[in-house]
Amino acid sequence: MSLVKAKPQKRAKTAHQEALAGPVGSNQMSVGRVARVATMLFVAAIFIVPIIGFVAMAFRDQDEVAAGEGGILGLGGVSWDNVVYSWSQVNGFGPGEGGLFLQWVGNSLFVAVIGAILAVVAAIPAGYALARLRFRFRRTVLFVTLLAMVMPNTVLVIPLFLEVNAIGASGELWPVAVIMGFFPFGVYLAYIHFMTTMPQELVEAARIDGLSEIGIFFQVATPISKQAVALVTFFAFVANWTNYFLPLALLSSVQGNKTISIGLQELIGASPLFNPTVAAGLNVKLYMPQLALATFLSMIPLLIVFIGAQRFLMRGQTVGAVKG
Amino acid sequence: MSQGTIAPPQAEAQSQPPGRGLRTKRQSAAGRRKLHQREVRGAWTLLSPYMVLLLIGGIIPIFYAVYTALQRPATPVQPEGGFGGISSFVTVFSDFRFWQTFGNIFSVLIVWLPIMMLGIVGLALLVHASPGRFGNTMRFLYYIPGALAGIANLVLWVYLLNPAQSPIAGLWNVMGLDTIKAVVATDGNLPFILAGMLFFQGIGTWIVVVNGGLNGIPDEVLEAASIDGANAWHTAWHVKLPIIRPWIGYAALMNLAYGFQLFLEPQLLDQVSSNALPDQTTPTQLGYAFAFSNYNFPAAAAMSLILLVITLGIGLLIVFRSGLFGEEEK
Numbered sequence: 001m002s003l004v005k006a007k008p009q010k011r012a013k014t015a016h017q018e019a020l021a022g023p024v025g026s027n028q029m030s031v032g033r034v035a036r037v038a039t040m041l042f043v044a045a046i047f048i049v050p051i052i053g054f055v056a057m058a059f060r061d062q063d064e065v066a067a068g069e070g071g072i073l074g075l076g077g078v079s080w081d082n083v084v085y086s087w088s089q090v091n092g093f094g095p096g097e098g099g100l101f102l103q104w105v106g107n108s109l110f111v112a113v114i115g116a117i118l119a120v121v122a123a124i125p126a127g128y129a130l131a132r133l134r135f136r137f138r139r140t141v142l143f144v145t146l147l148a149m150v151m152p153n154t155v156l157v158i159p160l161f162l163e164v165n166a167i168g169a170s171g172e173l174w175p176v177a178v179i180m181g182f183f184p185f186g187v188y189l190a191y192i193h194f195m196t197t198m199p200q201e202l203v204e205a206a207r208i209d210g211l212s213e214i215g216i217f218f219q220v221a222t223p224i225s226k227q228a229v230a231l232v233t234f235f236a237f238v239a240n241w242t243n244y245f246l247p248l249a250l251l252s253s254v255q256g257n258k259t260i261s262i263g264l265q266e267l268i269g270a271s272p273l274f275n276p277t278v279a280a281g282l283n284v285k286l287y288m289p290q291l292a293l294a295t296f297l298s299m300i301p302l303l304i305v306f307i308g309a310q311r312f313l314m315r316g317q318t319v320g321a322v323k324g
Numbered sequence: 325m326s327q328g329t330i331a332p333p334q335a336e337a338q339s340q341p342p343g344r345g346l347r348t349k350r351q352s353a354a355g356r357r358k359l360h361q362r363e364v365r366g367a368w369t370l371l372s373p374y375m376v377l378l379l380i381g382g383i384i385p386i387f388y389a390v391y392t393a394l395q396r397p398a399t400p401v402q403p404e405g406g407f408g409g410i411s412s413f414v415t416v417f418s419d420f421r422f423w424q425t426f427g428n429i430f431s432v433l434i435v436w437l438p439i440m441m442l443g444i445v446g447l448a449l450l451v452h453a454s455p456g457r458f459g460n461t462m463r464f465l466y467y468i469p470g471a472l473a474g475i476a477n478l479v480l481w482v483y484l485l486n487p488a489q490s491p492i493a494g495l496w497n498v499m500g501l502d503t504i505k506a507v508v509a510t511d512g513n514l515p516f517i518l519a520g521m522l523f524f525q526g527i528g529t530w531i532v533v534v535n536g537g538l539n540g541i542p543d544e545v546l547e548a549a550s551i552d553g554a555n556a557w558h559t560a561w562h563v564k565l566p567i568i569r570p571w572i573g574y575a576a577l578m579n580l581a582y583g584f585q586l587f588l589e590p591q592l593l594d595q596v597s598s599n600a601l602p603d604q605t606t607p608t609q610l611g612y613a614f615a616f617s618n619y620n621f622p623a624a625a626a627m628s629l630i631l632l633v634i635t636l637g638i639g640l641l642i643v644f645r646s647g648l649f650g651e652e653e654k
Contacts, residue, residue, distance in 0.1 A: 032556055037458070040450050042467040047508070047524070051468060053491045056482050065489050073491055118377065124400055133367040134360070143350045146649055148382055150578060151639045152585040158611050158628040159385035162392050162621055163552065182381025187374060213366020242473040244588050249612070265592060269481070274596045288482075295479040295615075302471065315615035 038199055047259040049073070059083055059291035065288055094268060101294065103256055109301065111177040111247070111259060113238035117182025119236035120229055122175035127190020127228065128221045132203050133213070142191070148184040154245045161249040166290045171254040177245055180240045186232035187252040193228035194221065234309035241302055267294055354548040380478035386632070395619075405622075412622035416614075416630065419623075425607045428515075428590075433583045436519035437576065444529050444575055447506035448534035448568075449560050463531060478592050485517065485596075494578040508593050509600035521589050526582075531576050537571035538564060570647040577646065584631060588614065607631055 052073055057065070059078035064070050070077030119227075129135075130142055162173045191274030198221060206216045247259040258266070271286045272279035279285070306313075368375075396408030397415075451463045472480055483489070486504040487496040501507045508517060541564060549563045564600055565572075590605035591612075604610040607627065615624035641651055 036450055036453060036556075040454065040458075040462045044462055047392070047469050047528075048465055050480060050484055050491060051472070056484050057489075068489070069387065084428040099491075109425040120375075122374040122377050125370035129370040133363055133370070135364040135367040138367075144378070144382075145641065147377075147636070147639045148641050150581070150642045151635045152582050154587060154608060154637050155628060155631045156382065157384050158624050159392075159515060160381070160613050161386050161388035161595070161615065162625060163385045165382075166388065178377070179381045182377040184378075213362055214369060217366075217370055238473075242475070244474045245608075250618075251552075261475045264479065265595070268479065268592065269595055273488075288486070291479055292483065295476050299472070299476055306471070324417060 008257055044272055054292055055296060057289055058086070058296045059293075060289045061085075062289055063285040064293050067118075071277050080137050082289060084292060086290045089284040089286060089290045090267070090294045090297075093270065093282070093286065098284065100255070101260075101263065101297075103262040103266075105298065106300075107173060107251075107257060108241055108259040108261070108298075110173055111180060112237050112301075114174075114177035114231050114238040115180025115183075116180065117241040119183035119186045120232050122181060123183060123186035123190045123232050124222070124225055124228060127192075128194045128198075128225075130187070131194035132190045132198060132200060132221075144182045145191075153239075157245045157249050160246065164250055170250055173257055173259060174250070176250050176259075179246065179255070180236070180243065183232070183236045183239070185239075186236055186311055189235070190225070190228045193225065193231075193257045197224060197227075222309070230309055230312035234305055234313065237305050238302060264291075264294060264298060267291060368650060373604065381573060389625040389628055389632075392550060393622055393629055395622045397620040397622050408622060412620075412626040413630075415620070415623045419610070421602075421604050421610055422607075423583070424602075425604060425610050426607050428605065429583060429586065431515045432518045432522075432586065433580065435515045436522050436583065439519060440523055440526065440530075440579055441572065441576055443523060444530045444534055445565070445568075448531045448538060449564060451531060451535050452538040452557055453560065463535060467528035467533050469524045470526065473525060474588055475592075477521060478589060480535040481517075481521050481524075482486075482596050505597040506602050508597040514590075514593070514601065514605070517593070518586070518589055522583075530579075534568060534571045534575060537568040541567050542619070574648050577638055577642045580612075581635045584608075586636055623649045 003184060008248050028100035048158055052075075056070075056074045059079060059080075059082055060070060060074050061082045063107065064077045065074065090301055092207055094103075126141075130138060130145075160179055161170065164170050164179075168174045185310075202220060206220050211219060234296060243259075244261045244265075248262050248265075251257050251259065269275055270278055271291060273287060284290075304309060344551050372531045393412050394408060394410070396411060398405040399559050416617040447466060451459050452468075453459075454462065469477070480505070484492060485496075487502050487507065487508045488504075490496065494500070496507055501510060507513065516560050519608065545563060545567075546559060549559045554562065586606045587610050590601065591609055594605070595603040596605065605616075608631065611627035614620045615628055
């Protein structure tokens with residue numbers, strides 16, 4: 001095992017940082033320091049300003065947007081009345097009374113939650129077995145897991161569609177949830193968790209106490225796996241919620257079974273901004289404020305799980321992870 | 325495949341490899357063997373849910389794709405299909421769009437990867453050089469765009485790219501572009517727009533990853549450098565950069581693999597620009613078109629396998645060569 005060693009994140013003020021602050025013992029602003037702070041603030045502004053403008057857009061009125069009113073980033077034109085109106089348009093999308101938006105959100109919740117539960121149920125015991133038990137092909141399983149983890153998840157979507165289509169289940173939600181349950185990154189997280197928090201001696205001691213292998217997992221390993229469960233749940237839910245290509249290939253055929261990620265695409269396609277002919281046949285009008293509101297609303301579940309998982313994320317077990 | 329997540333270069337315990345702990349000498353060889361059998365059985369029981377999902381979500385689709393690719397597409401004349409040998413691969417390779425789509429990917433990668441790597445390494449070094457609240461705040465702010473993944477990032481960019489209401493409408497006006505169609509479809513713009521979108525949604529999390537690598541550098545090393553008279557530039561260039569090289573390689577390869585599977589962004593940019601872009605800009609879009617426009621499943625499977633081989637190659641490089649995953653998988 002020669003992975004990089006963990007190191008506590010606490011960083012006392014070291015000589016190197018003092019050197020950055022200029023001559024030792026002085027707080028003078030050096031040119032380098034000013035340049036560093038200015039660069040970082042500039043980049044932060046580039047990242048944040050569009051997002052502020054975009055969120056403001058969800059609170060604006062289309063007529064004002066079209067007329068270019070509303071001041072800087074449209075912040076002058078925000079109001080709750082606009083949101084109420086925009087919501088009536090977003091919610092009105094669909095046959096009859098509409099309501100497709102909420103149905104799509106419900107579908108997303110279904111596949112993302114079931115997928116995350118399956119991922120946890122599979123990943124925690126698998127990670128424990130890979131970290132603390134000896135068996136043939138252990139390295140093979142680990143290797144396959146790592147490989148599956150670093151490859152983009154879209155490359156298998158069409159083969160997965162062919163598989164699901166072969167059993168006649170395309171357009172149904174449950175295959176999507178099951179496929180989302182395959183989450184190698186979660187297995188890797190659980191593996192690292194048991195490697196770092198559960199000493200081999202604990203397993204040996206439990207064996208001497210006469211516990212079965214399964215008993216050790218449930219009575220010794222599971223009680224200390226809260227951190228791993230939280231992280232796997234969080235990363236799996238986020239990946240499932242934002243997954244676009246898999247639901248597109250598997251669910252597009254049934255309008256009512258779409259998830260919100262492909263639903264948003266449909267809203268864009270129904271906007272008079274981009275598709276006047278389609279939009280003309282609708283009794284709702286989806287301009288930029290409505291699209292921004294729909295996007296903003298579709299992110300709220302992510303925000304909630306992020307807040308819920310925050311204290312586990314900050315604990316430093318993961319250095320970081322990237323969605324793709 | 326991973327549901328769109330990559331592993332962090334991980335901190336690893338200094339614990340012993342499994343099974344090398346306490347073993348009392350009183351245990352006979354036979355008893356030990358029996359114990360080991362129990363251990364093996366326990367391991368596979370615990371692994372079984374994951375193994376089932378691995379089969380459903382990974383192994384079976386790959387084999388089924390190989391099988392499908394060797395079939396003949398069903399046609400109205402020959403609705404049965406049947407064994408077709410490598411004809412589906414011939415269909416894919418001789419499609420006029422095939423090399424074009426890879427050419428498009430390369431033109432995006434050439435613009436995007438250098439900017440991305442420079443951004444990741446530069447900003448991670450800047451954050452690392454800024455201890456305390458300022459650095460942490462900046463790292464958090466850089467992370468925010470990454471939360472807008474996939475379709476949300478796309479809608480944000482539709483907002484930015486539409487001169488009618490974009491906060492950067494001035495830029496588009498200077499370039500003489502007055503509709504989103506003109507912005508997206510004017511020759512030469514697309515690689516830069518895609519690079520911007522990918523940069524925006526990907527940079528933050530990678531800064532956190534590489535920053536994690538920088539935090540792993542022992543303080544003594546940095547102190548020694550500063551005692552030797554190294555200034556911030558020297559330390560960053562001669563000390564920090566060489567140490568985090570594995571993370572940089574890891575980031576480069578992961579992003580390279582990501583580039584090959586582009587789908588959502590070109591697909592939806594085409595939609596918002598009244599189909600002014602080619603319908604199949606990227607290889608994944610081409611595979612999608614084989615499956616869902618032509619209903620040529622063998623060709624779609626063949627296209628997927630070609631992309632699978634490419635990303636598998638990159639994946640093997642990451643696992644074996646990045647130096648981040650230890651010895652256990654070799």
